Amino acid sequence: MSRNLLLISTSTTHGTGYLEHAEEEIKSLLEGKKSILFIPYARPGGISHSDYTAKAREAFERWGISVSGVHEYDDPVKAVNEAEAVFIGGGNTFVLLRNLYANKLVEPLRHRVLKGMPYMGTSAGTNVAGRTIGTTNDMPIVHVKTFDALQLVPFNINPHFQDPDPNSTHMGETRDTRIAEFHHHNRQPVIGLREGSMLRVKGDGVKLLGPHTARVFLQGQKPMEFKTTEEIHFLMDAY
């Protein structure tokens, strides 16, 4: 597979502007490209498709890359088939995946990306790149007929990964507990990406980028931490 992906935990880290912390990696992903197709379906805070696309456009135009929103096309499948690159932004993962299915974009996206079209995602857009959306943090505000996602990689991702707060008196589950529960019912690996972390996927290789370590969960095993710039290729062998 000639994958060329950038899977970003969050669009905005504390104290930096939209996509700013990932600028260098985004430029590297999109080298030689003049345009990107933006998929605004996840609608963070319920923002409209147009307003969300305007936000993405502002960021990419600074880097000399033009942005079109998939909702601007009469035929979204054709838009995907003719795109130079695709970016799926964050928001609500259930709303996003439901709209990808409703617009029949799951197969076309998968087909193009596995043949080498650059793909970037942030948050929900990173979640849907995985095997299923079963490790999203989002509220299930709409129903979706299946949790199977784009499956650009064979593992699951948990963006905005948080370590337990030792001072918290809150009794809700920690992220580790939630992912352990996931592994009672599912066997694919899960990688928890802290805010600021990214995965760079090229072909069958996966490298961790950003300032933090990342936490990998395998069914029935103790979680493992991987260092930044480390290759975690075995994630691609999941079946």
Place this chain on the structure above:
Amino acid sequence: MSRNLLLISTSTTHGTGYLEHAEEEIKSLLEGKKSILFIPYARPGGISHSDYTAKAREAFERWGISVSGVHEYDDPVKAVNEAEAVFIGGGNTFVLLRNLYANKLVEPLRHRVLKGMPYMGTSAGTNVAGRTIGTTNDMPIVHVKTFDALQLVPFNINPHFQDPDPNSTHMGETRDTRIAEFHHHNRQPVIGLREGSMLRVKGDGVKLLGPHTARVFLQGQKPMEFKTTEEIHFLMDAY
């Protein structure tokens, strides 16, 4: 409807034992009953049905109430039909609802509870008492064919409700943002129950109990806070 419900945000508050903070209200709900049917399907942390039932049994036996687990019966529908009262414990809301449907318990539970059988829930067990599970905080670790829940009340509940932490640098959505997103797609009211809070539902009346205020979200309106012991009857008029 002759409802008689106790909907508890969390089974265990910081510094108290299992169900301890709700002891007085549980005793009042179950007055005159000698037994309760426990539904352990939500399996917190992946605990077995037997171990989870043993935990509930230990709490209730101190109060002179015997506990049976629904998984101990060959015919779970018959178990519901013959129960004096039902308790659904917390854990994962998706796993819980999937198992309620798989065992064909949704209709029998709804039928008995709306005719007056006492019902108590904690966390996921409180979530499924609402209209849908669309306001759970849990990870969608298994798929469920519909998010429609037991609909013992016509509104949605968000247990373990948390206020934004003013010191947090985390960029994930606040609970208010998530519920506002919910209301872009759904119109039923949502009540956020902080840990330690409970709703006591009798007939068509709803009273807030516990040490905290609770936050009510109506579609397109600013959230409202209600005081403890306050009646919030209008929630029952939702349609």
